[in-house]
Amino acid sequence: MSAQRDPELDDLFEDDPELRQLAQLIRARPHPAASVEPSPNFHSVLKQRLMREAWERVSQPQLPWYRRALAPQPLAWAGAAVGALLIVFAAWSFAATPGGTHSTVKVSSTLSGNTLLLSFNQPMDTSSVQHAVHIVPATEVTYNWADNQHLAVTALHNLTPNTQYVVTIEKTARTQDGQPVAHTPPVQFVTSPPPPTPTPTPSSSPSSPPTPPITGLHDVAPVGAPAARWSPDGTKIYIVGPSGQLGAWPTQGGASTSVQPDGVSLVAVALDGAVAYFRDGQITYGPVTVTGVQPIALGFGQSGLVFATASDVEASDQHKLATFAEQATSADISPAGDRLVYRSSSGNLHLVNLTSGKDSAVGPSAGLGDWSPDGTKYAYQTDAGVFVADTSSATSSRLLEFPGLTGLSWSHGNQLLLSTSSALSLYTPGDPAGARKLAADQFERARAPSWAPTAGGYFAFRRGGELWIGKVSGAQLSIGPPGTAGPNQDDVVNGFMTARQNQQADQAGAYLDQAGKDAFSSAGLSLTYAGTGSTLRYYTLLSQSGKVVVRLVLTKGNAQSVVDETLTLKSSGGKLLIDGVSDRPRTSFGAGPEIVRVTVAGDQVQVFFDSDLDQSTVQGSVTIKGANGQAVSSQANYDPRSKAVLLPAGGLSSGATYEIAVGAGLRDTPNGRQAVPYQLQFLGP
C-alpha cells in the first residue's frame, strides 16, 4: 500500500476531517488477506491449465472459409503475419529409437503472432527439448510448457517482417522416458512484409523544420453537409451551400460561379474538370443522368461515372461493379476510380477493388480519410490516430498516434493535414517531431481539411458553417526535381518489384526508362523469374535520394539465392522512372545476422537486423566509414526490441558518400553466429 495520501479519499471526505483521517488510517492498515498465500501448487497447476486451454484455443481457430481454403499444407511454406493474427499449421514426425525399438514421436506446430506452439504426441523431457530448439535467424525466446506435451515458444521481440524462419528440434531432444529422437524436419515459415506506409521523407537538414507559416486565410462561403471538391488544377473549389446551392469559388478569392441553385447533396469533379452532382433523386454528369438511386459517393473510372450506394458500386449504366459485404454509411472512390473504401454501419473500414469486385475488411475506423495521390494507399481515422491501408494487401498499420483526430487530407507532396477540435496540424511522415500545429486562431474547431491538388499549398477546411481557404508556405506539394527522394520513389520501386513478383514483365518494364531497360539488359538481369520454379520476395535495404537498394530473395525448395540490386531513379516528363541498375550477389546470405533495412534521418542512422544480436559484440562491429575507408562513427547503441543498431549521424556531411560496415565481430544471440562482413553505401543526411 502506498504511504502517500490518496487524494480521492481526501476529496470524498472533504467535509468531515475525522472521516478523512480514518479513511487514510484504514488505507495504511494491511488487510488480513494482504499476505495470505494460496496452497503451494495452486499457482503452477492453474497456470498449466490456463496455458493448455490457451494453446487449444489458439490452435483451433474459427477461421473463415477462405482462410481455411488457403491454409498451407503440412510441411509446406507457412505464412505468418507480424502484428496480425495468422495461424498456420505444420506437422511432422520423427522416430524415437529406444534400443532398437522404434516409436514415432509426432509433432505438430502452430504459429500465432510471435509464438510457435509445439504439440508432441507423447510426453517429452522438457529440458532437453528446450535445449534442442534452434531458430534461424537467431531469436531469443521464452518457453512455456502447458504440460510435458505442449510447448509455447515465444519470441521476446517481434519477429522480423518478410523473413524466412527455420525452426529445428535437434537430435538432443528426448522423450520423457529418455528415448532419443532420430530426425526432425525443420519448420519453415516466412513472415509477411510490413504493411507499406508512407516512407519517411529524407530531410535535407538534421534539425526539424519550423512550423510553416499560413497565409491567405479567408472565409469563402457558407457550406452545407456535402464535402467541397477541388477542381483538378486546384484553382477552384466547388462548394455545396446549406440549401444545396452548388457554386465554384476561385481559390485565391473572387466572385463565384453558380452551378445549381439548390438541392445538391453530392458533388464530384472529374479530371477534365466536368462536374457530377446528385440533385432531386438524379445524378447528373454532363449528358449522363442516372435516376432512381441513392448514392453516397460519386467518382470517375476509366469508363466514366461511377457511384456508390449503401449496398454496392455501380457504373452510370447501373451495371454493378461490386457488392458490399456490409451496409455502407459513407464511401470514398479513388482518384483513378479503380478502388473504393467505405465505412460500414458497424464502423469497419472496407476496401473494394472495382475491377475484381473483391471486398476486403481492413479494420475498425472512426471515419474516412483520404487517398494517396497515386491511389495505392488510404489514410483514415481511428480512435488511436492515423492508419494507412495498403490497397494491394488490404492490410493497415498505424502511421501516427494522434488522439482526437476529426479529419485528414493527404497532399501530393506526401504531407497530411490533420484536424482536431482545437487545431489543424501538418504531418510529414517520418518527421521525428510528429505533427506540427499550424498557428492560427481560425483553426480552432476546424474540420474536414482538404488539400488543393496542385495549387501551391492551398487547403480548405470547415469551421462553423463556413468554408475557409488558406495556404501553407513551403508545403511539399509536388513530386520534386529529378533525383529527389520521397514516397513516390518508393511507390515506383514497390510497383516495379510487385510486377516482377507477379511475373508481369510488361508492367515491370513500364517503370523503366530507356536507360533503365538498357541497364537491365546489359547487366543480364531478368525482370521476372518465370519458369525457374522460384518464388521471389524482396525488401528495401535503403531508400535515399534517387537511389533504392533492394534485396531480392529467390527461393526454390529449401534453397535461397540472394542478390542486392541498386536502382537509380530519375524524373522524366514529370514521371519518376528507374533509369539504372547494378547488382551484387549476397552468396553468404543467412550464414549470420543480416541487415534488413537502413534508415538515414536527422542525426541518426538506424541499421535493422533480422536476428537478435549479442549486445556485447555490437560496438566496433557496426560502423560508419567515410570515403577514405576510415571509421567516422564507431559509437553504436543497440535497441533489442527493434533489433536495430543506432549510430550517431550528426557529424556526417549532407550528401557525402558513406558506408555502413558490418564486421565479422558481430554475433547473433542465442545462436552465436558471426556476421559475414557487409558494406552498404549511403549519403549523409
Place this chain on the structure above:
Amino acid sequence: MSSLPSRRDEQSLVARAKRDPGAFGELYERYFLQIYRFVYSRIRDQTAAEDVTSEVFMKALKSIGRYQDTGKPFSAWLYQIAVNSVADRYRAARPVEDIDDQRDLAIAGPALEDIAAQRDELRQIWAVIETLPAQQRTAMVLKFQEDLKIEDIAVAMGKTPGAVKLLIHRGVTKVRGTLGAPA
C-alpha cells in the same frame, strides 16, 4: 502494492495475449496473487478462493478476445470478473437472498487471522469492515486493500463512480460508528 507496468506496456501485452498464450501467461503472473488475495478477502476460505480464482482467469482467457481497452487498467477488468465470480458463488449458495444481506458464507465464524486481529487494535478495523454489507465491503476492499481508483472500482463493480463513493462513504462512517473516531 507492487509497482504496476506502464499503460503502454500493459496495452501491448494485453493485445498480444489475445493471440499468444505466452503473453496471457505473463498477465497471469502479474495479477495472480492480487486477484487471489482479493477473492480470498471476500470468501475467506482457501479452497473456495482457489476455485474462484481459477474461474476468474479461465473466464478472462475465454473473454480476452472481446476485451476492449477503454483506457482503464486491465486489472479493473479482472477485478470485475472477480467481483462477479464471487457474487455468483454467493448466489449459487443462497439464491434467494440479496447479496447485500449476506455475510461470510464459507465459514461461520471469523477467520483465524481475524481472531488474531482482535488482539491488534489497528487490525480491528478490517474485522469491522468484514461485517459490512457485501457491496460496501467490496468497495472498501478494492479501495483500501487493492488501492484502485474510484473509476476503476466502478468498472469492477458495474456501478457509477458516484455509487462507489457512496458505498465507501457509508463503509467508513460505519467503521467510525463501531470503533469510534481515530485517536
